[in-house]
Amino acid sequence: MQLGFHDSPALQPPPLSGERSPTALETIEALAVRHICRRGDLIYGRDDPVECWYSIVSGMARKSTVFQDGRRRIVDFLMPGDFFGFSSRELRYFDVEAVTDDTVVATYARPEIERLAAVELDVNRLVRDLACESISRLQTRILILGRVTALKKVGAFLVEMADRSCSRPELPVVLSMSRYDIADYLALSVETVSRAITHLQRRGRIALHGKHAIQLLDRDGLG
Amino acid sequence: MQLGFHDSPALQPPPLSGERSPTALETIEALAVRHICRRGDLIYGRDDPVECWYSIVSGMARKSTVFQDGRRRIVDFLMPGDFFGFSSRELRYFDVEAVTDDTVVATYARPEIERLAAVELDVNRLVRDLACESISRLQTRILILGRVTALKKVGAFLVEMADRSCSRPELPVVLSMSRYDIADYLALSVETVSRAITHLQRRGRIALHGKHAIQLLDRDGLG
DNA sequence: CGTAGTCTTGAGTATCCTCAACGAGGGTGG
DNA sequence: CCACCCTCGTTGAGGATACTCAAGACTACG
Numbered sequence: 001m002q003l004g005f006h007d008s009p010a011l012q013p014p015p016l017s018g019e020r021s022p023t024a025l026e027t028i029e030a031l032a033v034r035h036i037c038r039r040g041d042l043i044y045g046r047d048d049p050v051e052c053w054y055s056i057v058s059g060m061a062r063k064s065t066v067f068q069d070g071r072r073r074i075v076d077f078l079m080p081g082d083f084f085g086f087s088s089r090e091l092r093y094f095d096v097e098a099v100t101d102d103t104v105v106a107t108y109a110r111p112e113i114e115r116l117a118a119v120e121l122d123v124n125r126l127v128r129d130l131a132c133e134s135i136s137r138l139q140t141r142i143l144i145l146g147r148v149t150a151l152k153k154v155g156a157f158l159v160e161m162a163d164r165s166c167s168r169p170e171l172p173v174v175l176s177m178s179r180y181d182i183a184d185y186l187a188l189s190v191e192t193v194s195r196a197i198t199h200l201q202r203r204g205r206i207a208l209h210g211k212h213a214i215q216l217l218d219r220d221g222l223g
Numbered sequence: 224m225q226l227g228f229h230d231s232p233a234l235q236p237p238p239l240s241g242e243r244s245p246t247a248l249e250t251i252e253a254l255a256v257r258h259i260c261r262r263g264d265l266i267y268g269r270d271d272p273v274e275c276w277y278s279i280v281s282g283m284a285r286k287s288t289v290f291q292d293g294r295r296r297i298v299d300f301l302m303p304g305d306f307f308g309f310s311s312r313e314l315r316y317f318d319v320e321a322v323t324d325d326t327v328v329a330t331y332a333r334p335e336i337e338r339l340a341a342v343e344l345d346v347n348r349l350v351r352d353l354a355c356e357s358i359s360r361l362q363t364r365i366l367i368l369g370r371v372t373a374l375k376k377v378g379a380f381l382v383e384m385a386d387r388s389c390s391r392p393e394l395p396v397v398l399s400m401s402r403y404d405i406a407d408y409l410a411l412s413v414e415t416v417s418r419a420i421t422h423l424q425r426r427g428r429i430a431l432h433g434k435h436a437i438q439l440l441d442r443d444g445l446g
Numbered sequence: 447c448g449t450a451g452t453c454t455t456g457a458g459t460a461t462c463c464t465c466a467a468c469g470a471g472g473g474t475g476g
Numbered sequence: 477c478c479a480c481c482c483t484c485g486t487t488g489a490g491g492a493t494a495c496t497c498a499a500g501a502c503t504a505c506g
């Protein structure tokens with residue numbers, strides 16, 4: 001197994017998002033084991049057995065795979081509050097790696113969660129809701145990939161990231177991932193991503209503060 | 224609500240796929256109400272309240288949305304055995320329409336299923352597994368959209384359809400949907416889809432029997 | 447037989463990818 | 477402290493790919 005290097009005993013709980021049952025979250029949090037990852041650390045790898053479910057406590061991770069021709073595709077960025085690793089199969093299909101230093105991941109042993117879900121109605125419902133959220137995240141993603149031009153793809157990506165980062169709308173979004181990651185997420189080349197960002201900036205739709213903090217000035221013009 | 228026109232009392236049960244608990248499936252089938260749809264019938268619409276879950280018994284349906292610029296995007300094709308309409312939200316985001324005449328849809332009232340899941344462990348697990356399957360289907364889809372060329376996209380699409388239609392590998396796949404549907408599914412233009420299919424045929428990777436039955440001759444060369 | 451919807455093919459154009467070069471920042475070692 | 481290397485990000489030029497517009501063939505259906 002991958003995790004285990006940077007174990008840490010006590011850390012802040014993940015942010016409670018939406019109207020989930022707080023008691024159910026607390027219940028499963030009691031089962032969580034937390035790990036700190038450095039940038040690039042593997043959280044799980046393809047062909048690993050499915051033993052745990054996961055959530056991001058802080059930082060960010062990316063779920064990816066590599067095609068035969070060597071191209072990498074990122075299927076999902078995982079942000080604080082996101083649960084992942086649901087599967088009814090035996091083995092994984094994707095790699096999940098930390099994007100930032102000090103990414104904190106919570107792991108939940110699958111048999112324990114399932115045993116708990118069988119008894120606690122709230123937990124049962126919570127697990128179902130988390131899976132539903134995962135589904136709607138992926139559907140959003142498909143719509144972003146379905147945009148026609150690179151400009152629209154990047155714009156929709158920025159809006160998605162702004163929506164998913166819990167900070168206030170007027171604050172700039174911090175894109176912790178590299179331009180290469182964005183390219184592999186949007187199925188574009190790095191150069192095209194870079195050009196699109198400069199373009200949006202010149203058009204006055206976004207403002208950059210450094211390379212990675214981006215403020216959305218014209219939200220509607222981006223989608 | 225949309226359904227109700229073409230009600231039918233008794234029909235064959237949906238195919239049991241994989242190693243799902245047959246008893247759990249039988250249990251929820253007892254709750255199912257079946258409907259027959261004609262080509263183009265709306266199964267549910269955006270902004271409908273989330274009252275039911277659904278599965279396809281026979282035929283095919285498409286889950287779609289329309290962008291502001293009028294372009295339609297198909298998020299998922301739903302085939303016999305696929306469950307859909309999972310959501311923890313109040314309202315829908317997508318339209319689901321029948322693709323073929325005589326598409327049979329089973330609906331399951333959400334409160335009933337949830338009540339049942341709370342009691343029956345098998346049902347509980349089944350629902351979770353179905354959601355997981357939905358997740359993995361969407362991830363596959365993202366990978367297809369992430370292909371570079373139109374040829375690879377169409378090739379991967381054909382392989383996906385062949386895998387999902389339960390028929391034997393050597394038999395041709397029947398693509399019930401139109402080329403327009405395929406285009407909106409792959410985020411390509413109709414013309415490009417058509418050209419790609421002709422190209423694959425000339426290269427000997429596929430063989431057409433009519434417009435809609437396609438035989439995969441070189442499965443590896445398509446992915 | 448005509449019509450509407452679907453599918454295919456062609457020609458020209460816009461977009462994006464590839465290859466290439468360069469600048470900025472961070473870390474390492476002399 | 478500075479030179480060096482490495483990664484990351486940006487910009488430019490040229491070429492490949494897919495889109496748009498247009499027209500024609502095929503099918504189903506009245």
